[in-house]
Amino acid sequence: MPRATLAVALAVVLGACRAAPQGAPDAVAAGEAARGRVLLESRGCGACHTIPGVPRAFGLVGPSLAGLATRAYIGGSVENTPERLVLWIQDPRRLAPRTAMPALGIPEDEARDMAAYLLRGR
Ligand code: HEC
Numbered sequence: 001m002p003r004a005t006l007a008v009a010l011a012v013v014l015g016a017c018r019a020a021p022q023g024a025p026d027a028v029a030a031g032e033a034a035r036g037r038v039l040l041e042s043r044g045c046g047a048c049h050t051i052p053g054v055p056r057a058f059g060l061v062g063p064s065l066a067g068l069a070t071r072a073y074i075g076g077s078v079e080n081t082p083e084r085l086v087l088w089i090q091d092p093r094r095l096a097p098r099t100a101m102p103a104l105g106i107p108e109d110e111a112r113d114m115a116a117y118l119l120r121g122r
Contacts, residue, residue: 028082028085028086028112028115028116028119029082029112030109030112031082031086031112031113031114031115031116031117032112032113032116033113033116033117033120034117035113036110036112036113036114036115036116036117036118037053037054037117039110039113039114040054040057040114040117040118041054041055041056041057043104043106043110043114044104045057045059045065045114046058046059047059047061048060048061048062048101049061049062049063049064049065050064050065050066051064051065051066051118052065052066053117054117062100062101065118068080068085068118068119069118069119069120069121069122070122074088074095075088075092075095075096075099075101077096078095078096082115082119082122085115085118085119086108086111086112086115087111089106089111089114089115090103090106090107090108090111091103
């Protein structure tokens with residue numbers, strides 16, 4: 001347990017170091033969390049995921065996205081950094097070929113906003 005905690009803490013710290021260009025307040029460069037929240041609803045992520053704070057997002061097909069900012073891995077295998085999360089949202093199978101999550105045609109700017117929302121607080 002302490003080892004796992006340490007690993008998570010390390011991943012968060014390392015992720016944050018890599019993520020934050022100097023002076024940028026957001027975890028995800030150029031992403032805007034408030035816009036991301038709206039997009040997470042309108043793009044249908046909530047059909048498969050439960051996402052706290054996002055209206056009508058009670059899906060149970062995929063894992064809950066609660067607390068994603070504190071997790072070390074995306075989809076259990078991909079290191080959880082802001083840039084990888086942006087890629088994951090656009091095309092999960094590019095990072096994890098066997099994942100059940102499909103690519104949904106999300107453009108990069110929208111993926112950045114969604115990632116900013118999901119990683120807020122990091
Ligand atoms: C058709 C159902 C479906 C839709 C729609 C969907 N996902 Fe997923 N998603 C999944 C599944 C299934 C997984 C688990 C994949 C795995 O573990 O390999 C997943 C995993 C994830 C993860 C990793 C979660 C974790 O606990 O590691 C993130 C982040 C994510 N999805 C974000 C999104 C976003 C953002 C959208 C909307 C653009 C979206 N998903 C739409 C099915 C979906």
